[in-house]
Amino acid sequence: MSNATRKHTALPKAQILIEALPWLTRHNGKTVVIKFGGNAMVNEELKAAFAQDVVFLRQAGLKPVVVHGGGPQINAQLDLHGLESEFKAGLRVTTPEAMDVVRMVLAGQVQREIVGLLNQHGPLAIGLTGEDAHTITATQHRPEIDGELVDIGRVGEITAIDTGAIEALLEDGRIPVISSIARSQDDGHVYNVNADTAAAALAAALGAETLMVLTDVEGLYEDWPNSDEVISRLTAKQLEKLLPELASGMVPKMEGCLHAVRNGVNTARVIDGRVQHSILLEIFTDEGIGTMVVPDAENDVANDAVGES
Numbered sequence: 288m289s290n291a292t293r294k295h296t297a298l299p300k301a302q303i304l305i306e307a308l309p310w311l312t313r314h315n316g317k318t319v320v321i322k323f324g325g326n327a328m329v330n331e332e333l334k335a336a337f338a339q340d341v342v343f344l345r346q347a348g349l350k351p352v353v354v355h356g357g358g359p360q361i362n363a364q365l366d367l368h369g370l371e372s373e374f375k376a377g378l379r380v381t382t383p384e385a386m387d388v389v390r391m392v393l394a395g396q397v398q399r400e401i402v403g404l405l406n407q408h409g410p411l412a413i414g415l416t417g418e419d420a421h422t423i424t425a426t427q428h429r430p431e432i433d434g435e436l437v438d439i440g441r442v443g444e445i446t447a448i449d450t451g452a453i454e455a456l457l458e459d460g461r462i463p464v465i466s467s468i469a470r471s472q473d474d475g476h477v478y479n480v481n482a483d484t485a486a487a488a489l490a491a492a493l494g495a496e497t498l499m500v501l502t503d504v505e506g507l508y509e510d511w512p513n514s515d516e517v518i519s520r521l522t523a524k525q526l527e528k529l530l531p532e533l534a535s536g537m538v539p540k541m542e543g544c545l546h547a548v549r550n551g552v553n554t555a556r557v558i559d560g561r562v563q564h565s566i567l568l569e570i571f572t573d574e575g576i577g578t579m580v581v582p583d584a585e586n587d588v589a590n591d592a593v594g595e596s
C-alpha cells in the first residue's frame with residue numbers, strides 16, 4: 288500500500304474517532320446501566336460484540352453496570368423440568384419449584400456466560416444477584432388484573448436497593464453483572480423480578496446518567512404492530528400518556544424508563560440488541576439509534592403545576 292493510499296483510508300477512521308470526542312467528554316466517569324435481555328442474547332457474534340462494547344465503555348472511562356434477563360433460557364429449562372411457563376400481566380407466574388429453576392438459570396447459567404464473555408478482555412466482570420449484600424430487597428408483587436389483585440407466586444416488587452456492593456465494585460474498576468433476583472423482606476426465600484424493572488430501579492438508585500435497555504426490536508414503535516415507525520425521542524410526560532396503550536414486553540421496559548428519568552437518570556433508552564455494537568453507536572455517535580426518554584423540561588413541570596393549582 289502506498290503512503291497516499293494509507294492516508295486516504297486512515298482519515299475517515301480519524302473522523303470517526305473525533306466524532307466520539309464530545310461524547311467521551313460528556314460521559315466520562317458516569318454510570319451507565321445496561322439491561323441485556325434474553326431475546327437480545329440470541330447468537331454468539333452478538334454476545335461477543337456486546338461484551339466488546341461494555342469493555343470499551345469501561346476503558347473509555349465510563350462505569351458500566353450490566354443487569355441481565357433470560358426469559359427464553361428460563362422457558363427452555365422449565366420445559367426440560369416439565370414445568371409450565373405462564374405469564375400474567377407480563378410477569379412469569381413463579382411457583383416455588385419454578386423459582387428454583389429461575390435462580391439456577393439466571394445466576395448459574397446466563398450470568399456466568401456474560402461474566403465469562405466480559406472476562407475474555409481482562410479481570411473485569413464480577414457477577415452477583417440482587418440477593419448479594421442486600422442489593423435488591425422485595426416483597427410479594429400482586430398485579431391487578433380486571434380489578435382484582437392476583438397471586439402470581441414468588442414474583443417480587445422492589446422495596447429497597449442497597450448500592451453499596453455495586454459502588455465498591457465500580458470504585459475498584461470492575462464491571463458488576465447482576466441477575467434480577469431479590470432477597471425477600473418477608474421470609475428467608477427469594478423473589479423473581481422482571482429484569483427491566485430491576486435495571487431501572489438500580490439505575491435510579493445508583494444515580495446513573497443513562498439506562499440502556501437492549502431488546503429485539505428497533506425501539507418503541509409508534510403504532511405497534513401496524514407500523515414500524517420508531518419514536519426516536521419522548522419526554523416522561525409523553526411516555527406516561529402512551530403507557531396504557533402498550534402491550535406485552537414493552538410495558539416493563541417503558542415503565543422502567545419512566546421510573547428512571549423521574550428519579551434522576553438523565554436519559555433512558557430502548558435500543559436494538561440485534562444490531563452489532565448498538566451500545567457504541569448509541570453512546571458515541573451523533574446519530575444514536577432506538578428510542579430515548581428524557582425527563583420533562585423544567586417549564587413543562589412548572590406549567591403543569593400552574594395548570595393543576
Ligand SMILES: Nc1ncnc2c1ncn2[C@@H]1O[C@H](COP(=O)(O)OP(=O)(O)O)[C@@H](O)[C@H]1O
Pocket residue numbers: 324325326327356358501502503504506507508509510511533534535536537
Ligand atoms: N409499541 C411497541 N414497540 C415495540 N415493541 C413492542 C411494542 N409493544 C409490544 N412490543 C413487543 O415487545 C417485545 C419486547 O419485549 P420482550 O420480548 O420482553 O423483550 P426482551 O426479552 O428483550 O426483554 C417486542 O419484541 C414486541 O413484540
Ligand SMILES: CC(=O)N[C@@H](CCC(=O)OP(=O)(O)O)C(=O)O
Pocket residue numbers: 323324325326355356357358359361377378379389442443467479480481482483
Ligand atoms: C417476574 C418475571 O417475569 N421475571 C423474568 C425474569 C427474567 C427476565 O426478565 O428476562 P428477559 O429480560 O429476557 O425477559 C422471567 O422469569 O422471565
